Amino acid sequence: MVLMIHGAIENGRIFYSKKGDKGFAPFLANAGFEVLVADLRGRGRSRPHVNRHSKFDQTDAICEDLTVMGKALTDIARGRPQHWVAHSWGGVLIAAHLLRFPERIPGIQSIVCFGTKRSISVQNLSKFVGVDVVWNRAAKLAAAVYGYLPAKKLGMGSDDESRASHAQSVLWVKSEKAWIDPIDHFDYGAAAETNKLPLTLHLAGARDAYLGHPVDVARFAKECRLPEDSVYLLSKTNGHLSDYGHIEMLTDPRAVDDHFPLVVSWLSGNKDAFKAESVSSQRS
Numbered sequence: 001m002v003l004m005i006h007g008a009i010e011n012g013r014i015f016y017s018k019k020g021d022k023g024f025a026p027f028l029a030n031a032g033f034e035v036l037v038a039d040l041r042g043r044g045r046s047r048p049h050v051n052r053h054s055k056f057d058q059t060d061a062i063c064e065d066l067t068v069m070g071k072a073l074t075d076i077a078r079g080r081p082q083h084w085v086a087h088s089w090g091g092v093l094i095a096a097h098l099l100r101f102p103e104r105i106p107g108i109q110s111i112v113c114f115g116t117k118r119s120i121s122v123q124n125l126s127k128f129v130g131v132d133v134v135w136n137r138a139a140k141l142a143a144a145v146y147g148y149l150p151a152k153k154l155g156m157g158s159d160d161e162s163r164a165s166h167a168q169s170v171l172w173v174k175s176e177k178a179w180i181d182p183i184d185h186f187d188y189g190a191a192a193e194t195n196k197l198p199l200t201l202h203l204a205g206a207r208d209a210y211l212g213h214p215v216d217v218a219r220f221a222k223e224c225r226l227p228e229d230s231v232y233l234l235s236k237t238n239g240h241l242s243d244y245g246h247i248e249m250l251t252d253p254r255a256v257d258d259h260f261p262l263v264v265s266w267l268s269g270n271k272d273a274f275k276a277e278s279v280s281s282q283r284s
Helices: 025-030 059-077 089-100 102-107 125-146 163-173 188-194 213-225 253-257 258-266
Strands: 002-005 035-037 083-087 110-114 198-203 231-234
Touching: 002 025, 002 059, 002 089, 025 035, 025 125, 025 258, 035 059, 059 163, 083 089, 083 102, 089 102, 089 110, 089 188, 089 213, 110 258, 198 213, 198 258, 213 231, 253 258
Parallel strands: 002 035, 002 083, 083 110, 110 198, 198 231
Antiparallel strands: none
8 A cells, every 4th residue: 555645846747647547656556455545634636725714834734634544544444564655855754753653654565655854965057046035035925915925926837835834844944943833833854863764765866956966865865864775866877767856756757767667676575676876976
């Protein structure tokens, strides 16, 4: 059983095409896995859609949304192995959820994260424009004007975000900020020191400039107290067909013949399907 969680300004469609026949979710289904693709509150097919009256935030997603989704997965699985798969910020939400509710950890066999970072330390032009200018300033202004972040309308993403969720993510993205919940001050970093997360594979794209830069993916894995070999670089130097970007690692047509089969093998128990590659040389 696989539960798939999308990232910020996204919805579950990151895992499957409009016709439902392409993407990582149908690939897993064709490989024999039963797959549940989630839409976080107000995104995708979840109703009502995010709007100016949406008061829910990131903490609600961590404490409520993922609790309901995890319970649904457990009820359907009926004792079968559970795997959680995430793209981008979805991996942060999953880790935070499990660190808050460590009693759920034993029921999850493994986690796979595509391009997941919690904070951004790399400095380059793409990051300056995309984060410092657009996400931290322009998006904040838009959220103040509209009452929520209309990311789809503004061409910033595939779905919208509540004003509160956006504001909370801005805090966490700052590299100097500790991993602490802004609502009730739960210390996720401290919880990671005393609770061991499930076996996790972090996939980083070599062409991911800042949304899931390999260095920041590795930093998040370290913050979660995961071993160094939890991070793998999808790159030509590692024998792959492309130096994948943040979205392309899930949407590039070549993925079905490249790393998708390796992820299936890894989920099926072959933990040697990926060989760890140092990301230290990827620093900008």
